[in-house]
Amino acid sequence: MKQAVDGPGTLATSGLSAAEAQERAERGQANTVVRRGSRSAADIVRANVFTRFNAIIGTLFAIILVIGPPQDALFGFIILVNTGIGIVQELRAKRTLDRLAILGEARPRVVRDGEVTEVPAERIVLDDVLDLGPGDQLVVDGVVLAGSGLAVDESLLSGEPDPVARKPGEPVRSGSFVVAGTGRYRATKVGNAAYANELAEQASRFALTRSELRAGIDRILRWITWLFVPAAAVTVYGQLRAHQGPVETVRGTVAALVPLVPEGLVLLTSIAFAAGVIRLGRRRCLVQELPALEGLARVDTVCTDKTGTLTETGMRxxxxxxxxxxxxxxxxxxxxxxxxxxxxxxxxxxxxxxxxxxxxxxxxxxxxxxxxxxxxxxxxxxxxxxxxxxxxxxxxxxxxxxxxxxxxxxxxxxxxxxxxxxxxxxxxxxxxxxxxxxxxxxxxxxxxxRLRPDAAATLAFFAAQQVSVKILSGDSARSAGAVAGALGLPGAPDPVDARELPVEPAPLARELSRASVFGRVSPHQKRAMVHALQSSGHTVAMTGDGVNDVLALKDADIGVAMGSGSPASRAVAQIVLLDNAFATLPHVVAEGRRVIGNIERVAGLFLLKTVYSLLLALAVGVAHLPFPFLPRHLTLIGTLTIGIPAFFLALAPNTERARPGFIPRVLRLAVPVGTVAAVATFSCYAAVLAEGRASDVVNRTAATTTLFLVALWALFLVARPLRWWKAVLVAAMAVAFVLVLVVPFGRDFFALDPFDGTAMLTAVAAAGSAALLLEAGWWLDRRLRRPRRSRHGPAEHPR
The missing domain is CATH 3.40.1110.10 (Calcium-transporting ATPase, cytoplasmic domain N)
Known part of the structure; x- marks a missing residue:
């Protein structure tokens, strides 16, 4: 490589020629690693199709196809349709993520043929010369060739908080970033041989990492798996003692087991996440880790720099x-x-x-x-x-x-x-x-x-949502306070010089709770402030665009980087605002709340079905009665009271901030409501059986009607606060059930007979009693627990 002097005291090189770079790439010496902006299409199909519960449902589906009739195998086709919808939604999200990841990826500056040019990270080859400046992330390992005040922060690799000065001849490692000075270095390790390629990979991965929501759902699914064997054993025993034949016993057992599976819960969770990614993608917001949506739903404190967020990046x-x-x-x-x-x-x-x-x-x-x-x-x-x-x-x-x-x-x-x-x-x-x-x-x-024209409205949104905003600026406290005051931020008239702040976390947290604007904040102080807020129980989102924000972005619960910011800040953030608009952040927070709040809402519906199905299976088995439903009946009830409504509810607006305790809140709805539904249905079924005059079809119709009406009222409770479209949704499900009862094809297909007046009156009376009990419980729960008011005014039902 030729060397030349490029400015006083700065050694530069002409780098590799294009031909030399091509030769090294052909020899496999390029910086190619297995790096995806999202899961592959095969992974998405595999994750949606090959699940534990799909295997169970598939087995039961095959059994029903063998013993017939085909109407009772309807649940299998619905699972196929739902799974297909999930695959399509995730593939759409994949395309969105892949497109945005290309826009947001770091493009290192490489010296080729004596000229500096930007190239994708994977096109770097061994012995390439890379140009460095403040905020640049090192994407390959190498040795410094030239430097002017070059200082590198390696805290993301070693945990060492202080920047390290690097002089010619000294090594540098990928995953670190430049905090000061300029320089050039030669690539000595590329691809999988580089020290921290995992960090670069994680910067644009479609990640389904552990979260409270997914951990809670997984735990519930494990519990349900453990219940399968005893529920099946009790049902089979009860059917045999009720003198049911082998075919009827198998059909009744399948009918009892299928609704135990909350087959749509995981599916709708994936759909909600995917839809959130697509919505944010339309706003040029790259979600680099999906659990960031959950984190945003829980955020109660936003820390932000002044320059580039509240003010325009450019100055004069x-x-x-x-x-x-x-x-x-x-x-x-x-x-x-x-x-x-x-x-x-x-x-x-x-x-x-x-x-x-x-x-x-x-x-x-x-x-x-x-x-x-x-x-x-x-x-x-x-x-x-x-x-x-x-x-x-x-x-x-x-x-x-x-x-x-x-x-x-x-x-x-x-x-x-x-x-x-x-x-x-x-x-x-x-x-x-x-x-x-x-x-x-x-x-x-x-x-x-210049103030960003949308900054005041953004701060007003956070104030309305009870999310506190902390300005952490490197400028003087008075300058930052004046800017924040012009935007109407509470506490702006009393800015604090960060050099006077205590070091200990507890006193620092007290100062942070008292003030809103801090000036002369160093990078390590930003990190300490994030830690102090977290230690006092806050969920913190950090926004920034500069190299001085990287440490705080990495340690915050949610890191939000600007698209025009430094490569290092974009690499460690979970969310990148590619249009650099601070005003996009409220939409990101709102999307997180929509996804998590609605998943929690529909999770209650799915587990409600599991609870009443389990209790009915046990009650019928213990009482030695024929199972009151055919598989097609429970498919009908589940589709109209859970499947279709849950799809719309999962995508509905929701501004309530997510809170810890997902499982207790879901079970607080599912267990009592499911118990009431099971008791009402079993009571109606036992009553019509005791009369001894109705046919099996009439008895099953009465039980089906009771369970549908109670489940519909549960949907009515979950849908609160009621908006016009929710009322239409609930009414449409009721009309659909009535049509099934009155249209001859529907009656014949689902084997229902609604024309026995006594049986139907018994069903309506049992369902009405259950609805009154549920309504009384809802109002009592509402009175005992303080309601939270939504942004739109009416109190949200405490889930």
């Missing part, structure tokens, strides 16, 4: 003024070349230096003898220009003593929401260990920031 120089009123430490007209030279000397300028470069484009040809890159911890940068002086640019209250007049003037300007930087002359080269040392103020550079 408003004016350059004297360091303090009445001072003339340096002619302001003579500082233009200095500012232009500082901006031009940085090969990867941050937003502040870009604004200065735009305002002062004519840079003098001054030799650079030393440079110090900006870092969020130091909050200053500098360049030594030989005979033209040593100059620094940074936070006035960091470079100067507290009582300096320039600090007071900077505070006055910051209180107007302006970003203020101090231009000062240092007394030593900026790369000295003691730099910058005492400085001589030269001028204040005032940068104007």
């Amino acid at each position: 120089v408003g004016r350059v003024c004297a360091a303090a009123p009445g001072t003339t430490s340096a002619p302001l007209s003579g500082l233009s070349p200095v500012l232009a030279a500082l901006a031009a000397a940085d090969p990867r300028p941050n937003a502040s230096l870009r604004a200065i470069a735009d305002a002062f484009p004519r840079a003098p040809d001054w030799p650079v003898t030393a440079s110090a890159a900006f870092s969020s911890a130091a909050k200053w940068s500098g360049v030594s220009f030989g005979g033209h002086g040593d100059w620094v640019l940074g936070a006035p209250d960091v470079l100067l003593a507290p009582g300096d007049p320039a600090v007071a003037e900077a505070d006055r300007l910051s209180a107007q929401g302006l970003r203020v930087l101090l231009l000062a002359r240092a007394g030593m080269p900026v790369d000295s260990p003691q730099a910058p040392g005492p400085v001589i103020p030269a001028a204040l550079v005032v940068l104007e920031q």
